Amino acid sequence: MDGMKSPATAPVLILLGPPGAGKGTQARILEEKFGLVQLSTGDLLRAAVSAGTEAGKRAKAVMEAGDLVSDEIVIAILRDRLAEPDCAKGVILDGFPRTTVQAEALDTLLAESGQQINAAISLEVDDAEMVTRISGRFTCGTCGEGYHDTFKAPEKAGVCDKCGGTEMKRRADDNAETVASRLEAYHAQTAPLITYYGDKGALQRIPAMGAIDEISAELAKVVAKATA
């Protein structure tokens, strides 16, 4: 029929990288720049734990140990979230997939609605830096929004950058012992996805050891190209 086009599919981007690589920070920047929705399975799981849902109860101890929550739970949570109307704008997946089983489930899920991923972007950093970064990060217990990083701004230790509050809290799993397990889980279970997406021709690598705005500028170029 004249003028009939197949509907444009919404962008689907994946951010890959170890804990502390800056996936969450960069996903929030991309959300604003490109009008996309950030989907963080870590945030969704923490919300399930706080709400005390069945999935949350099963996930709590696993997360505190720095291990990966079962594929079954995470895939179910992600599937439900993706079905919400705001995701029609396009999504940035932050922290998902983290295993090959999850990557395959995502491909199947997207194929059901005629979609596929635009790019899997790997934020490349080294492990030693990750431990330092994670042990220095705090969020604000007063406004819940502010963020403070003792590593980047030691002079402002303990003070929220948004509201000036002084009740800074560390995430339950941001301690040296758990961080080591999270890095181990990353190398054993998630790093193979770099090859998975490389083989599909969907992988983009970005050096991510520098300043947040330099990395986000690089990332924006890659995203603009992948979603054009």
Ligand SMILES: Nc1ncnc2c1ncn2[C@@H]1O[C@H](COP(=O)(O)OP(=O)(O)O)[C@@H](O)[C@H]1O
């Ligand atoms: N896709 C996933 N599969 C399995 N477990 C997950 C997944 N996403 C998050 N988690 C769980 O939530 C924890 C926190 O994840 P996240 O907030 O992404 O932080 P980080 O990337 O800093 O480790 C992980 O250590 C893991 O236990």
